Amino acid sequence: MNPKPMLELENLRMYFPAKTGLGLRKPTSFVKAVDRVTLTINAGETLGLVGESGCGKTTIGRTAIRLYDPTGGRIKFDGQDITRMTRKELKPLRKSMQMIFQDPYASLNPRMTVGDIIGEAIDIHGLYTGAERTEVIAGLLERVGLAGDHINRYAHEFSGGQRQRIGIARALAVEPKFIVCDEPVSALDVSIQAQIINILEELQEKLNLTYLFIAHDLSMVKHISTHIGVMYLGRLAEHGKADEVYENPKHPYTRALLSAAPVADPDAAQAQKRIILEGDIPSPIDPPPGCRFKGRCAYAMGKCAEGDPELTDLGGGHKVACSLYV
Numbered sequence: 001m002n003p004k005p006m007l008e009l010e011n012l013r014m015y016f017p018a019k020t021g022l023g024l025r026k027p028t029s030f031v032k033a034v035d036r037v038t039l040t041i042n043a044g045e046t047l048g049l050v051g052e053s054g055c056g057k058t059t060i061g062r063t064a065i066r067l068y069d070p071t072g073g074r075i076k077f078d079g080q081d082i083t084r085m086t087r088k089e090l091k092p093l094r095k096s097m098q099m100i101f102q103d104p105y106a107s108l109n110p111r112m113t114v115g116d117i118i119g120e121a122i123d124i125h126g127l128y129t130g131a132e133r134t135e136v137i138a139g140l141l142e143r144v145g146l147a148g149d150h151i152n153r154y155a156h157e158f159s160g161g162q163r164q165r166i167g168i169a170r171a172l173a174v175e176p177k178f179i180v181c182d183e184p185v186s187a188l189d190v191s192i193q194a195q196i197i198n199i200l201e202e203l204q205e206k207l208n209l210t211y212l213f214i215a216h217d218l219s220m221v222k223h224i225s226t227h228i229g230v231m232y233l234g235r236l237a238e239h240g241k242a243d244e245v246y247e248n249p250k251h252p253y254t255r256a257l258l259s260a261a262p263v264a265d266p267d268a269a270q271a272q273k274r275i276i277l278e279g280d281i282p283s284p285i286d287p288p289p290g291c292r293f294k295g296r297c298a299y300a301m302g303k304c305a306e307g308d309p310e311l312t313d314l315g316g317g318h319k320v321a322c323s324l325y326v
């Protein structure tokens with residue numbers, strides 16, 4: 001069976017006007033949060049999108065589901081071009097595209113009951129009413145491992161992990177096809193993280209969901225991702241099947257990220273040469289020409305200061321944007 005594209009981004013750009021020190025807009029400078037990103041996520045797949053803070057992960061997620069109006073490029077969702085759709089045109093598609101947020105304390109109103117939180121999504125799309133609505137909510141709670149009779153309890157009565165389960169139930173309430181999971185476990189205790197990832201994985205299988213799963217580091221998404229995208233300063237540095245990227249990383253930045261990840265086996269840890277990333281991620285405001293990683297790259301050479309390298313397919317869909325390979 002041929003893979004069916006769920007999300008297709010083509011040269012996607014999302015720029016924000018840069019602010020001056022006084023908080024005023026500087027109309028000639030832009031934060032290039034997402035700069036010409038091209039990628040496809042097929043139905044049933046999970047793209048793990050990783051990179052340091054500020055590299056544009058959340059902006060890609062939010063722009064992909066049209067919570068922002070993109071500056072340029074194209075977004076196709078489930079075969080439809082949604083790049084310039086109006087709010088009204090988007091409304092019937094909204095329920096197909098949901099988001100789970102990083103901080104379940106900030107994203108759920110503590111003074112609302114669980115039933116109200118999940119019911120709100122159901123009501124917006126006019127899906128169920130009355131007894132059926134209550135039954136659906138109880139069913140959703142059970143699906144994410146909570147008791148159906150928690151429906152009348154307030155969000156503040158739950159722990160972080162339980163709140164994230166409520167956030168997942170809210171996203172599922174409208175029967176989405178695609179979910180942006182924006183660092184859904186980063187704010188939780190390590191002991192809880194695996195539980196939440198397992199739930200997301202189970203749900204994906206049962207409901208045939210497609211995920212864009214955002215995380216800071218590669219170790220977090222290893223288990224759940226079919227594909228990996230590595231971002232650096234608004235650009236996609238590497239993209240490919242998860243096994244390929246973990247076993248055979250090509251971009252010097254991906255290699256550095258992988259070498260920084262903790263290794264369980266002490267012998268392997270010894271053998272693994274750590275690549276220390278020097279310096280901070282530069283500002284995404286009007287980035288200088290050339291490769292954006294060059295200032296921190298051990299392999300930087302003359303041509304890295306010239307063109308910004310484009311993603312090149314090295315074979316089998318393993319793509320890298322680096323002058324070492326062209």
Ligand SMILES: Nc1ncnc2c1ncn2[C@@H]1O[C@H](COP(=O)(O)OP(=O)(O)OP(=O)(O)O)[C@@H](O)[C@H]1O
Nearest residue numbers: 016017031033052053054055056057058059060284
């Ligand atoms: N609404 C906005 N207005 C102006 N600038 C923004 C806006 N949202 C994001 N940015 C800027 O765009 C860049 C990318 O931000 P984004 O939140 O997408 O990064 P991120 O990779 O999700 O980071 P983190 O890992 O910290 O969540 C940052 O420089 C950020 O300051």
Ligand SMILES: [Mg+2]
Nearest residue numbers: 057058059182
């Ligand atoms: Mg983010």
